[in-house]
Amino acid sequence: MLLNFDRLGWWKYALLAITLLTAAFLLLPILFIAALSFGSSQWLIFPPPGWTLKWYGELFSDPQWLASAWTSFKIASIVTVLSVLLGLVTSFGLVRGTFLFRNTLKALFLTPMILPVVVLAVALYAFFLRIGLGGTLVGFVISHLVLALPFSILSISNALEGFDKSIEDAAVLCGASPLEAKIRVTLPAISHGLFSAAVFSFLTSWDEVVVAIFMASPTLQTLPVKVWATLRQDLTPVVAAASSLLILLTITLMALVAVARKVLKS
Amino acid sequence: MSTYTDVASETAPTSRAARPNGFGGVMPALIFVAIFFVVPVIALLLRSVMEPTPGFGNYAELLGSTTYLKIFANTFIVSGLVTVISLLIGFPVAWTLAIMPTKLASLIFAVLLLSMWTNLLARTYAWMVLLQRTGLINKMLMATGLIDKPLALVNNLTGVTIGMTYIMLPFIILPLFGVIRKIDPAILQAAALCGASRWQCLTRVLLPLAAPGMVAGALMVFVMSLGYYVTPSLLGGTANMMLAELIAQFVQSLVNWGMGGAAALVLLVVTLSLYAVQLRLFGTQNTGGR
Numbered sequence: 001m002l003l004n005f006d007r008l009g010w011w012k013y014a015l016l017a018i019t020l021l022t023a024a025f026l027l028l029p030i031l032f033i034a035a036l037s038f039g040s041s042q043w044l045i046f047p048p049p050g051w052t053l054k055w056y057g058e059l060f061s062d063p064q065w066l067a068s069a070w071t072s073f074k075i076a077s078i079v080t081v082l083s084v085l086l087g088l089v090t091s092f093g094l095v096r097g098t099f100l101f102r103n104t105l106k107a108l109f110l111t112p113m114i115l116p117v118v119v120l121a122v123a124l125y126a127f128f129l130r131i132g133l134g135g136t137l138v139g140f141v142i143s144h145l146v147l148a149l150p151f152s153i154l155s156i157s158n159a160l161e162g163f164d165k166s167i168e169d170a171a172v173l174c175g176a177s178p179l180e181a182k183i184r185v186t187l188p189a190i191s192h193g194l195f196s197a198a199v200f201s202f203l204t205s206w207d208e209v210v211v212a213i214f215m216a217s218p219t220l221q222t223l224p225v226k227v228w229a230t231l232r233q234d235l236t237p238v239v240a241a242a243s244s245l246l247i248l249l250t251i252t253l254m255a256l257v258a259v260a261r262k263v264l265k266s
Numbered sequence: 267m268s269t270y271t272d273v274a275s276e277t278a279p280t281s282r283a284a285r286p287n288g289f290g291g292v293m294p295a296l297i298f299v300a301i302f303f304v305v306p307v308i309a310l311l312l313r314s315v316m317e318p319t320p321g322f323g324n325y326a327e328l329l330g331s332t333t334y335l336k337i338f339a340n341t342f343i344v345s346g347l348v349t350v351i352s353l354l355i356g357f358p359v360a361w362t363l364a365i366m367p368t369k370l371a372s373l374i375f376a377v378l379l380l381s382m383w384t385n386l387l388a389r390t391y392a393w394m395v396l397l398q399r400t401g402l403i404n405k406m407l408m409a410t411g412l413i414d415k416p417l418a419l420v421n422n423l424t425g426v427t428i429g430m431t432y433i434m435l436p437f438i439i440l441p442l443f444g445v446i447r448k449i450d451p452a453i454l455q456a457a458a459l460c461g462a463s464r465w466q467c468l469t470r471v472l473l474p475l476a477a478p479g480m481v482a483g484a485l486m487v488f489v490m491s492l493g494y495y496v497t498p499s500l501l502g503g504t505a506n507m508m509l510a511e512l513i514a515q516f517v518q519s520l521v522n523w524g525m526g527g528a529a530a531l532v533l534l535v536v537t538l539s540l541y542a543v544q545l546r547l548f549g550t551q552n553t554g555g556r
Contacts, residue, residue: 002467003446003449009464015361019363026378026380027380028396029396030389044395046405087295093292096291099289111303114489116534118530118533119310126309127306127309142302145298149299209386209387213514214518235394240395243391246385247388250383254380
Protein backbone atom coordinates (compact mmCIF):
# COMPACT_ATOMS: atom_id res chain seq x y z
CA MET A 1 0.00 0.00 0.00
CA LEU A 2 2.97 2.31 0.49
CA LEU A 3 3.65 1.92 -3.20
CA ASN A 4 0.10 2.73 -4.24
CA PHE A 5 -0.39 6.45 -4.54
CA ASP A 6 -4.16 6.43 -4.07
CA ARG A 7 -4.11 4.28 -0.96
CA LEU A 8 -1.64 6.33 1.01
CA GLY A 9 -4.28 8.30 2.92
CA TRP A 10 -3.07 11.59 4.34
CA TRP A 11 0.54 10.53 3.76
CA LYS A 12 -0.17 11.16 0.11
CA TYR A 13 -0.62 14.86 0.74
CA ALA A 14 2.48 15.11 2.90
CA LEU A 15 4.60 13.41 0.24
CA LEU A 16 3.06 15.48 -2.51
CA ALA A 17 3.78 18.67 -0.55
CA ILE A 18 7.46 17.74 -0.03
CA THR A 19 7.84 16.86 -3.70
CA LEU A 20 6.22 20.02 -5.01
CA LEU A 21 8.22 22.17 -2.58
CA THR A 22 11.43 20.48 -3.73
CA ALA A 23 10.52 21.04 -7.37
CA ALA A 24 9.86 24.70 -6.56
CA PHE A 25 13.19 24.88 -4.72
CA LEU A 26 14.95 23.49 -7.81
CA LEU A 27 13.14 25.79 -10.19
CA LEU A 28 13.31 28.98 -8.12
CA PRO A 29 16.91 30.07 -8.86
CA ILE A 30 16.50 29.46 -12.59
CA LEU A 31 13.34 31.57 -12.86
CA PHE A 32 14.83 34.12 -10.48
CA ILE A 33 17.84 34.71 -12.74
CA ALA A 34 15.66 35.15 -15.78
CA ALA A 35 13.54 37.70 -13.87
CA LEU A 36 16.62 39.53 -12.55
CA SER A 37 18.08 39.91 -16.01
CA PHE A 38 15.01 41.95 -17.02
CA GLY A 39 14.74 43.86 -13.71
CA SER A 40 15.57 47.54 -13.72
CA SER A 41 17.19 47.66 -10.28
CA GLN A 42 20.95 47.72 -10.23
CA TRP A 43 20.86 46.55 -6.61
CA LEU A 44 19.06 43.34 -7.56
CA ILE A 45 15.96 44.28 -5.59
CA PHE A 46 13.21 41.77 -6.06
CA PRO A 47 10.53 42.24 -7.24
CA PRO A 48 12.21 44.92 -9.34
CA PRO A 49 10.67 48.41 -9.62
CA GLY A 50 10.44 48.05 -13.40
CA TRP A 51 11.45 45.95 -16.36
CA THR A 52 14.23 46.72 -18.80
CA LEU A 53 16.50 45.27 -21.47
CA LYS A 54 19.43 47.45 -20.48
CA TRP A 55 21.52 44.61 -18.98
CA TYR A 56 21.33 42.74 -22.26
CA GLY A 57 22.25 46.02 -23.98
CA GLU A 58 25.29 46.32 -21.73
CA LEU A 59 26.19 42.69 -22.34
CA PHE A 60 26.01 42.97 -26.10
CA SER A 61 27.84 46.29 -26.30
CA ASP A 62 30.79 45.10 -24.22
CA PRO A 63 33.49 43.66 -26.50
CA GLN A 64 34.87 41.60 -23.60
CA TRP A 65 31.61 39.73 -23.03
CA LEU A 66 31.17 39.20 -26.76
CA ALA A 67 34.72 37.97 -27.18
CA SER A 68 34.37 35.49 -24.33
CA ALA A 69 31.05 34.19 -25.68
CA TRP A 70 32.64 33.71 -29.11
CA THR A 71 35.63 31.95 -27.52
CA SER A 72 33.29 29.62 -25.65
CA PHE A 73 31.35 28.83 -28.78
CA LYS A 74 34.46 28.23 -30.86
CA ILE A 75 36.05 25.94 -28.27
CA ALA A 76 32.83 24.01 -27.69
CA SER A 77 32.35 23.48 -31.43
CA ILE A 78 35.86 22.20 -32.02
CA VAL A 79 35.62 19.98 -28.92
CA THR A 80 32.32 18.58 -30.18
CA VAL A 81 33.72 17.56 -33.56
CA LEU A 82 36.88 16.02 -32.10
CA SER A 83 35.00 14.31 -29.31
CA VAL A 84 32.49 12.64 -31.64
CA LEU A 85 35.15 11.51 -34.13
CA LEU A 86 37.46 10.18 -31.43
CA GLY A 87 34.51 8.72 -29.53
CA LEU A 88 33.34 6.91 -32.63
CA VAL A 89 36.58 5.12 -33.48
CA THR A 90 37.18 4.38 -29.81
CA SER A 91 33.71 2.92 -29.37
CA PHE A 92 34.14 0.63 -32.38
CA GLY A 93 37.38 -0.56 -30.85
CA LEU A 94 35.87 -1.02 -27.39
CA VAL A 95 32.62 -2.68 -28.44
CA ARG A 96 33.85 -4.83 -31.32
CA GLY A 97 37.45 -5.36 -30.27
CA THR A 98 38.71 -8.63 -28.85
CA PHE A 99 41.97 -7.46 -27.33
CA LEU A 100 43.07 -7.97 -23.75
CA PHE A 101 42.19 -5.44 -21.02
CA ARG A 102 39.26 -4.11 -23.03
CA ASN A 103 37.23 -3.32 -19.91
CA THR A 104 40.21 -1.91 -18.05
CA LEU A 105 40.74 0.42 -20.96
CA LYS A 106 37.10 1.47 -20.98
CA ALA A 107 37.34 2.21 -17.27
CA LEU A 108 40.45 4.31 -17.91
CA PHE A 109 38.64 6.30 -20.60
CA LEU A 110 35.78 7.04 -18.21
CA THR A 111 37.99 7.99 -15.24
CA PRO A 112 38.01 11.75 -16.04
CA MET A 113 34.30 11.69 -15.17
CA ILE A 114 34.84 10.69 -11.55
CA LEU A 115 38.07 12.52 -10.80
CA PRO A 116 37.57 15.77 -8.85
CA VAL A 117 37.77 18.36 -11.61
CA VAL A 118 39.99 20.64 -9.55
CA VAL A 119 42.71 17.96 -9.52
CA LEU A 120 42.57 17.64 -13.29
CA ALA A 121 42.53 21.43 -13.67
CA VAL A 122 45.63 21.92 -11.55
CA ALA A 123 47.43 19.01 -13.20
CA LEU A 124 46.74 20.28 -16.72
CA TYR A 125 47.64 23.83 -15.68
CA ALA A 126 51.07 22.66 -14.51
CA PHE A 127 51.55 20.50 -17.60
CA PHE A 128 50.55 23.24 -20.04
CA LEU A 129 52.80 25.78 -18.32
CA ARG A 130 55.72 23.46 -19.07
CA ILE A 131 54.87 22.74 -22.70
CA GLY A 132 53.68 26.26 -23.50
CA LEU A 133 49.99 25.58 -24.06
CA GLY A 134 48.71 27.64 -21.11
CA GLY A 135 46.26 30.36 -22.12
CA THR A 136 45.99 29.09 -25.70
CA LEU A 137 43.02 27.92 -27.72
CA VAL A 138 44.68 24.54 -28.23
CA GLY A 139 45.10 24.22 -24.47
CA PHE A 140 41.42 24.96 -23.92
CA VAL A 141 40.34 22.47 -26.57
CA ILE A 142 42.56 19.71 -25.21
CA SER A 143 41.49 20.18 -21.61
CA HIS A 144 37.79 20.31 -22.50
CA LEU A 145 38.21 17.27 -24.72
CA VAL A 146 39.58 15.30 -21.75
CA LEU A 147 36.29 16.04 -19.94
CA ALA A 148 33.97 15.59 -22.93
CA LEU A 149 35.42 12.38 -24.37
CA PRO A 150 34.03 10.06 -21.64
CA PHE A 151 30.48 11.25 -22.35
CA SER A 152 31.03 10.71 -26.03
CA ILE A 153 32.48 7.22 -25.60
CA LEU A 154 29.63 6.24 -23.27
CA SER A 155 26.84 7.47 -25.58
CA ILE A 156 28.30 5.95 -28.73
CA SER A 157 29.35 2.64 -27.11
CA ASN A 158 25.87 2.21 -25.67
CA ALA A 159 24.29 2.85 -29.06
CA LEU A 160 26.73 0.50 -30.76
CA GLU A 161 26.13 -2.25 -28.20
CA GLY A 162 22.43 -2.03 -28.97
CA PHE A 163 23.02 -2.45 -32.69
CA ASP A 164 22.91 -5.94 -34.15
CA LYS A 165 26.18 -6.42 -36.04
CA SER A 166 24.67 -9.07 -38.28
CA ILE A 167 22.80 -6.30 -40.11
CA GLU A 168 26.15 -4.78 -41.04
CA ASP A 169 27.41 -8.23 -42.01
CA ALA A 170 24.36 -8.69 -44.21
CA ALA A 171 25.21 -5.48 -46.07
CA VAL A 172 28.71 -6.82 -46.67
CA LEU A 173 27.27 -10.12 -47.96
CA CYS A 174 25.08 -8.12 -50.32
CA GLY A 175 28.19 -6.60 -51.84
CA ALA A 176 29.00 -3.51 -49.78
CA SER A 177 32.59 -2.99 -48.74
CA PRO A 178 33.12 -3.20 -44.96
CA LEU A 179 33.66 0.56 -44.78
CA GLU A 180 30.61 1.29 -46.95
CA ALA A 181 28.50 -0.96 -44.73
CA LYS A 182 29.69 0.91 -41.65
CA ILE A 183 28.95 4.32 -43.15
CA ARG A 184 25.64 3.54 -44.81
CA VAL A 185 24.17 0.99 -42.42
CA THR A 186 25.76 1.21 -38.99
CA LEU A 187 26.21 4.98 -38.66
CA PRO A 188 22.56 5.85 -39.41
CA ALA A 189 21.48 3.15 -36.97
CA ILE A 190 23.53 4.61 -34.12
CA SER A 191 22.85 8.24 -35.05
CA HIS A 192 20.97 8.87 -31.78
CA GLY A 193 24.15 7.93 -29.91
CA LEU A 194 26.25 10.22 -32.10
CA PHE A 195 23.78 13.03 -31.55
CA SER A 196 23.79 12.73 -27.76
CA ALA A 197 27.58 12.48 -27.86
CA ALA A 198 27.70 15.75 -29.78
CA VAL A 199 25.27 17.58 -27.50
CA PHE A 200 26.86 16.34 -24.26
CA SER A 201 30.33 17.21 -25.55
CA PHE A 202 29.21 20.69 -26.52
CA LEU A 203 27.50 21.31 -23.19
CA THR A 204 30.42 19.90 -21.20
CA SER A 205 32.72 22.42 -22.84
CA TRP A 206 30.20 25.29 -22.94
CA ASP A 207 29.38 25.03 -19.22
CA GLU A 208 32.82 24.06 -17.97
CA VAL A 209 34.34 26.51 -15.52
CA VAL A 210 36.90 24.93 -13.17
CA VAL A 211 39.46 23.84 -15.78
CA ALA A 212 38.73 27.00 -17.78
CA ILE A 213 39.63 29.20 -14.80
CA PHE A 214 43.11 27.69 -14.87
CA MET A 215 43.42 27.68 -18.66
CA ALA A 216 42.34 31.28 -19.15
CA SER A 217 44.70 34.14 -19.92
CA PRO A 218 43.88 37.87 -19.80
CA THR A 219 43.33 37.79 -23.54
CA LEU A 220 41.58 34.46 -23.86
CA GLN A 221 38.73 33.42 -21.60
CA THR A 222 35.45 31.57 -21.98
CA LEU A 223 32.05 32.94 -21.00
CA PRO A 224 31.90 31.04 -17.68
CA VAL A 225 35.36 32.37 -16.76
CA LYS A 226 34.18 35.90 -17.50
CA VAL A 227 31.10 35.29 -15.33
CA TRP A 228 33.31 33.90 -12.56
CA ALA A 229 35.72 36.84 -12.71
CA THR A 230 32.86 39.36 -12.69
CA LEU A 231 31.14 37.59 -9.78
CA ARG A 232 34.26 37.90 -7.64
CA GLN A 233 33.94 41.69 -7.91
CA ASP A 234 30.23 42.37 -7.70
CA LEU A 235 26.80 40.89 -8.33
CA THR A 236 25.87 43.13 -11.27
CA PRO A 237 22.67 42.24 -13.17
CA VAL A 238 24.79 41.94 -16.33
CA VAL A 239 25.82 38.55 -14.92
CA ALA A 240 22.13 37.67 -14.70
CA ALA A 241 21.79 38.48 -18.39
CA ALA A 242 24.88 36.42 -19.26
CA SER A 243 23.64 33.54 -17.10
CA SER A 244 20.24 33.65 -18.76
CA LEU A 245 21.89 33.26 -22.15
CA LEU A 246 23.95 30.31 -20.89
CA ILE A 247 20.77 28.69 -19.60
CA LEU A 248 18.82 29.43 -22.76
CA LEU A 249 21.38 27.65 -24.91
CA THR A 250 21.35 24.66 -22.56
CA ILE A 251 17.56 24.40 -22.60
CA THR A 252 17.52 24.66 -26.39
CA LEU A 253 20.07 21.88 -26.75
CA MET A 254 18.34 19.62 -24.21
CA ALA A 255 15.04 20.13 -26.00
CA LEU A 256 16.76 19.21 -29.27
CA VAL A 257 18.04 16.00 -27.68
CA ALA A 258 14.57 15.10 -26.46
CA VAL A 259 13.07 15.71 -29.92
CA ALA A 260 15.90 13.95 -31.73
CA ARG A 261 15.64 10.89 -29.45
CA LYS A 262 12.01 10.53 -30.47
CA VAL A 263 12.64 11.12 -34.17
CA LEU A 264 15.82 9.06 -34.52
CA LYS A 265 14.61 6.10 -32.52
CA SER A 266 11.33 5.72 -34.37
CA MET B 267 24.22 13.15 -14.34
CA SER B 268 24.65 9.61 -13.22
CA THR B 269 25.69 6.98 -15.63
CA TYR B 270 25.60 3.31 -15.02
CA THR B 271 28.17 1.56 -17.07
CA ASP B 272 27.42 -1.88 -18.18
CA VAL B 273 29.58 -4.03 -16.02
CA ALA B 274 28.13 -7.10 -17.67
CA SER B 275 29.65 -6.15 -21.02
CA GLU B 276 32.39 -8.61 -20.08
CA THR B 277 30.73 -11.22 -22.30
CA ALA B 278 33.10 -11.94 -25.14
CA PRO B 279 32.00 -10.73 -28.56
CA THR B 280 31.28 -13.40 -31.12
CA SER B 281 34.85 -13.84 -32.21
CA ARG B 282 35.51 -15.42 -35.54
CA ALA B 283 39.22 -14.70 -35.41
CA ALA B 284 41.27 -15.73 -32.44
CA ARG B 285 43.78 -12.92 -32.96
CA PRO B 286 43.08 -9.72 -31.08
CA ASN B 287 41.63 -6.97 -33.22
CA GLY B 288 40.04 -3.58 -32.84
CA PHE B 289 42.95 -2.24 -30.86
CA GLY B 290 43.76 0.20 -33.66
CA GLY B 291 40.48 1.99 -32.99
CA VAL B 292 41.25 2.71 -29.36
CA MET B 293 44.86 3.74 -30.03
CA PRO B 294 44.20 7.46 -30.76
CA ALA B 295 42.11 7.88 -27.61
CA LEU B 296 44.61 5.88 -25.58
CA ILE B 297 47.48 8.11 -26.68
CA PHE B 298 45.41 11.24 -26.05
CA VAL B 299 44.31 10.15 -22.57
CA ALA B 300 47.83 9.00 -21.68
CA ILE B 301 49.44 12.32 -22.66
CA PHE B 302 46.80 14.75 -21.46
CA PHE B 303 45.30 12.93 -18.50
CA VAL B 304 47.52 10.24 -17.02
CA VAL B 305 50.86 12.04 -17.38
CA PRO B 306 49.71 15.43 -15.99
CA VAL B 307 47.98 13.86 -12.98
CA ILE B 308 50.95 11.64 -12.15
CA ALA B 309 53.36 14.55 -12.69
CA LEU B 310 51.36 16.67 -10.24
CA LEU B 311 51.39 13.93 -7.63
CA LEU B 312 55.13 13.41 -8.13
CA ARG B 313 55.76 17.08 -7.45
CA SER B 314 54.22 16.61 -4.02
CA VAL B 315 57.13 14.36 -3.02
CA MET B 316 59.81 16.15 -5.07
CA GLU B 317 59.28 19.85 -4.35
CA PRO B 318 60.80 21.76 -2.74
CA THR B 319 62.94 18.87 -1.46
CA PRO B 320 62.46 15.13 -2.07
CA GLY B 321 60.59 13.42 0.75
CA PHE B 322 57.29 13.54 2.54
CA GLY B 323 57.75 17.02 4.02
CA ASN B 324 54.67 18.39 2.29
CA TYR B 325 52.50 15.66 3.71
CA ALA B 326 53.92 16.17 7.18
CA GLU B 327 53.13 19.87 6.94
CA LEU B 328 49.66 19.25 5.50
CA LEU B 329 48.63 16.72 8.13
CA GLY B 330 50.51 18.36 11.00
CA SER B 331 49.09 21.87 10.83
CA THR B 332 45.85 22.77 12.58
CA THR B 333 44.97 25.25 9.80
CA TYR B 334 44.98 22.51 7.19
CA LEU B 335 43.37 19.94 9.46
CA LYS B 336 40.55 22.43 10.01
CA ILE B 337 40.06 22.65 6.25
CA PHE B 338 39.93 18.84 6.00
CA ALA B 339 37.45 18.72 8.86
CA ASN B 340 35.35 21.46 7.29
CA THR B 341 35.33 19.65 3.94
CA PHE B 342 34.05 16.49 5.61
CA ILE B 343 31.50 18.38 7.73
CA VAL B 344 30.04 20.26 4.76
CA SER B 345 29.96 17.13 2.59
CA GLY B 346 28.37 15.13 5.41
CA LEU B 347 25.73 17.79 6.09
CA VAL B 348 24.91 18.09 2.40
CA THR B 349 24.65 14.30 2.10
CA VAL B 350 22.33 13.89 5.08
CA ILE B 351 20.03 16.76 4.09
CA SER B 352 19.92 15.60 0.45
CA LEU B 353 18.99 12.13 1.63
CA LEU B 354 16.26 13.41 3.97
CA ILE B 355 14.68 15.51 1.22
CA GLY B 356 15.52 13.17 -1.62
CA PHE B 357 13.97 9.99 -0.22
CA PRO B 358 10.37 11.24 0.04
CA VAL B 359 10.68 12.92 -3.36
CA ALA B 360 12.03 9.79 -5.05
CA TRP B 361 9.35 7.71 -3.33
CA THR B 362 6.59 10.05 -4.51
CA LEU B 363 7.97 10.15 -8.05
CA ALA B 364 8.05 6.36 -8.16
CA ILE B 365 4.34 6.01 -7.41
CA MET B 366 2.89 9.28 -8.68
CA PRO B 367 0.58 9.56 -11.69
CA THR B 368 2.85 9.60 -14.75
CA LYS B 369 1.96 13.04 -16.07
CA LEU B 370 2.81 14.96 -12.92
CA ALA B 371 5.88 12.80 -12.38
CA SER B 372 7.28 13.52 -15.83
CA LEU B 373 6.76 17.23 -15.22
CA ILE B 374 8.80 17.04 -12.04
CA PHE B 375 11.42 14.96 -13.84
CA ALA B 376 11.70 17.74 -16.39
CA VAL B 377 12.39 20.19 -13.55
CA LEU B 378 15.03 17.85 -12.10
CA LEU B 379 16.83 17.49 -15.41
CA LEU B 380 16.56 21.19 -16.17
CA SER B 381 18.18 22.10 -12.89
CA MET B 382 20.88 19.47 -13.38
CA TRP B 383 21.81 20.83 -16.77
CA THR B 384 21.55 24.52 -15.95
CA ASN B 385 24.96 26.15 -15.77
CA LEU B 386 26.46 25.67 -12.32
CA LEU B 387 27.74 29.24 -12.10
CA ALA B 388 24.35 30.64 -13.07
CA ARG B 389 22.64 28.68 -10.29
CA THR B 390 25.29 29.62 -7.76
CA TYR B 391 24.94 33.28 -8.74
CA ALA B 392 21.19 33.01 -8.14
CA TRP B 393 21.81 31.79 -4.60
CA MET B 394 24.37 34.51 -3.96
CA VAL B 395 21.67 37.07 -4.73
CA LEU B 396 18.78 35.20 -3.09
CA LEU B 397 20.64 34.70 0.19
CA GLN B 398 22.04 38.22 0.57
CA ARG B 399 21.20 40.27 3.64
CA THR B 400 18.74 42.25 1.51
CA GLY B 401 17.90 39.21 -0.60
CA LEU B 402 14.55 37.64 -1.31
CA ILE B 403 14.85 34.88 1.29
CA ASN B 404 15.62 37.28 4.13
CA LYS B 405 12.85 39.61 2.96
CA MET B 406 10.32 36.79 2.90
CA LEU B 407 11.36 35.56 6.34
CA MET B 408 11.01 39.08 7.73
CA ALA B 409 7.66 39.62 6.03
CA THR B 410 6.28 36.48 7.63
CA GLY B 411 7.51 37.71 10.99
CA LEU B 412 9.72 34.68 11.63
CA ILE B 413 12.75 36.91 12.13
CA ASP B 414 13.12 40.62 12.74
CA LYS B 415 16.74 41.07 11.67
CA PRO B 416 18.19 39.73 8.42
CA LEU B 417 20.07 36.46 8.90
CA ALA B 418 23.60 35.91 7.63
CA LEU B 419 22.81 33.24 5.05
CA VAL B 420 25.77 33.59 2.75
CA ASN B 421 29.57 33.60 3.10
CA ASN B 422 29.21 30.97 5.80
CA LEU B 423 28.36 27.32 6.38
CA THR B 424 24.63 27.94 5.84
CA GLY B 425 25.23 29.39 2.39
CA VAL B 426 27.48 26.54 1.25
CA THR B 427 25.08 23.92 2.61
CA ILE B 428 22.04 25.42 0.87
CA GLY B 429 23.87 25.91 -2.42
CA MET B 430 25.46 22.45 -2.42
CA THR B 431 22.31 20.63 -1.33
CA TYR B 432 20.47 22.37 -4.14
CA ILE B 433 23.01 21.05 -6.63
CA MET B 434 23.17 17.51 -5.19
CA LEU B 435 19.42 16.82 -4.87
CA PRO B 436 18.93 15.50 -8.43
CA PHE B 437 21.96 13.24 -8.00
CA ILE B 438 20.35 11.50 -5.06
CA ILE B 439 16.74 11.55 -6.28
CA LEU B 440 17.43 9.86 -9.61
CA PRO B 441 19.22 6.74 -8.29
CA LEU B 442 16.77 6.42 -5.38
CA PHE B 443 13.88 6.61 -7.82
CA GLY B 444 15.39 3.72 -9.76
CA VAL B 445 15.67 1.58 -6.63
CA ILE B 446 12.19 2.28 -5.26
CA ARG B 447 10.70 1.74 -8.71
CA LYS B 448 12.02 -1.82 -8.70
CA ILE B 449 10.49 -2.79 -5.35
CA ASP B 450 7.61 -5.21 -5.79
CA PRO B 451 4.41 -3.63 -4.35
CA ALA B 452 3.22 -7.14 -3.45
CA ILE B 453 5.84 -7.28 -0.69
CA LEU B 454 4.31 -4.23 0.97
CA GLN B 455 0.82 -5.59 0.45
CA ALA B 456 1.87 -8.78 2.15
CA ALA B 457 3.25 -6.83 5.09
CA ALA B 458 0.00 -4.90 5.39
CA LEU B 459 -2.05 -8.10 5.17
CA CYS B 460 0.02 -9.60 7.94
CA GLY B 461 -1.04 -6.72 10.13
CA ALA B 462 1.81 -4.24 9.82
CA SER B 463 0.81 -0.66 10.40
CA ARG B 464 1.73 1.94 7.80
CA TRP B 465 4.62 3.10 9.93
CA GLN B 466 5.90 -0.47 10.35
CA CYS B 467 5.62 -0.98 6.60
CA LEU B 468 7.78 2.08 6.09
CA THR B 469 10.47 1.42 8.67
CA ARG B 470 10.62 -2.37 8.46
CA VAL B 471 9.94 -3.04 4.79
CA LEU B 472 10.29 -0.05 2.48
CA LEU B 473 13.32 1.61 4.07
CA PRO B 474 15.37 -1.61 4.34
CA LEU B 475 14.52 -2.47 0.73
CA ALA B 476 15.61 0.99 -0.41
CA ALA B 477 18.70 1.03 1.80
CA PRO B 478 21.22 -0.09 -0.88
CA GLY B 479 20.07 2.76 -3.11
CA MET B 480 20.29 5.19 -0.23
CA VAL B 481 23.85 4.14 0.61
CA ALA B 482 24.90 4.28 -3.04
CA GLY B 483 23.34 7.70 -3.60
CA ALA B 484 24.70 9.07 -0.34
CA LEU B 485 28.21 7.86 -1.15
CA MET B 486 28.05 9.50 -4.55
CA VAL B 487 26.81 12.83 -3.19
CA PHE B 488 29.44 12.74 -0.45
CA VAL B 489 32.27 12.08 -2.89
CA MET B 490 31.09 14.73 -5.33
CA SER B 491 30.77 17.28 -2.52
CA LEU B 492 34.32 16.63 -1.31
CA GLY B 493 35.80 17.86 -4.58
CA TYR B 494 33.47 20.75 -5.42
CA TYR B 495 35.18 24.04 -6.10
CA VAL B 496 32.90 26.68 -7.61
CA THR B 497 29.90 26.67 -5.27
CA PRO B 498 31.76 26.47 -1.94
CA SER B 499 34.20 29.20 -2.91
CA LEU B 500 31.43 31.58 -4.01
CA LEU B 501 28.91 30.86 -1.24
CA GLY B 502 31.28 30.08 1.61
CA GLY B 503 33.31 32.45 3.71
CA THR B 504 37.02 32.52 4.37
CA ALA B 505 36.42 30.73 7.66
CA ASN B 506 35.08 27.57 6.04
CA MET B 507 37.30 26.90 3.09
CA MET B 508 37.07 23.50 1.46
CA LEU B 509 39.76 21.20 0.11
CA ALA B 510 39.31 22.05 -3.57
CA GLU B 511 39.83 25.73 -2.89
CA LEU B 512 42.90 24.97 -0.78
CA ILE B 513 44.41 23.14 -3.77
CA ALA B 514 43.59 26.03 -6.09
CA GLN B 515 45.09 28.51 -3.64
CA PHE B 516 48.33 26.58 -3.21
CA VAL B 517 48.76 26.60 -6.96
CA GLN B 518 47.38 29.98 -8.00
CA SER B 519 48.20 32.42 -5.22
CA LEU B 520 51.04 30.70 -3.38
CA VAL B 521 52.62 28.95 -6.39
CA ASN B 522 53.45 26.09 -4.04
CA TRP B 523 53.25 23.06 -6.30
CA GLY B 524 54.52 20.65 -3.69
CA MET B 525 51.75 21.43 -1.22
CA GLY B 526 49.17 21.72 -4.02
CA GLY B 527 50.11 18.27 -5.27
CA ALA B 528 49.99 16.83 -1.77
CA ALA B 529 46.51 18.24 -1.11
CA ALA B 530 45.40 16.96 -4.53
CA LEU B 531 46.65 13.48 -3.66
CA VAL B 532 44.71 13.50 -0.39
CA LEU B 533 41.51 14.47 -2.24
CA LEU B 534 42.21 11.89 -4.93
CA VAL B 535 42.87 9.05 -2.50
CA VAL B 536 39.70 9.75 -0.50
CA THR B 537 37.62 10.08 -3.67
CA LEU B 538 38.91 6.97 -5.36
CA SER B 539 38.69 4.84 -2.22
CA LEU B 540 35.06 5.83 -1.72
CA TYR B 541 34.37 5.02 -5.38
CA ALA B 542 36.07 1.66 -4.90
CA VAL B 543 33.78 1.00 -1.92
CA GLN B 544 30.78 1.90 -4.05
CA LEU B 545 31.94 -0.29 -6.93
CA ARG B 546 32.54 -3.17 -4.51
CA LEU B 547 29.14 -2.79 -2.88
CA PHE B 548 26.97 -2.03 -5.86
CA GLY B 549 28.96 -2.67 -9.01
CA THR B 550 27.93 0.66 -10.48
CA GLN B 551 29.97 3.64 -11.44
CA ASN B 552 28.75 7.17 -11.14
CA THR B 553 29.83 10.47 -12.54
CA GLY B 554 30.03 14.06 -11.62
CA GLY B 555 32.03 16.48 -9.61
CA ARG B 556 32.70 20.09 -10.45
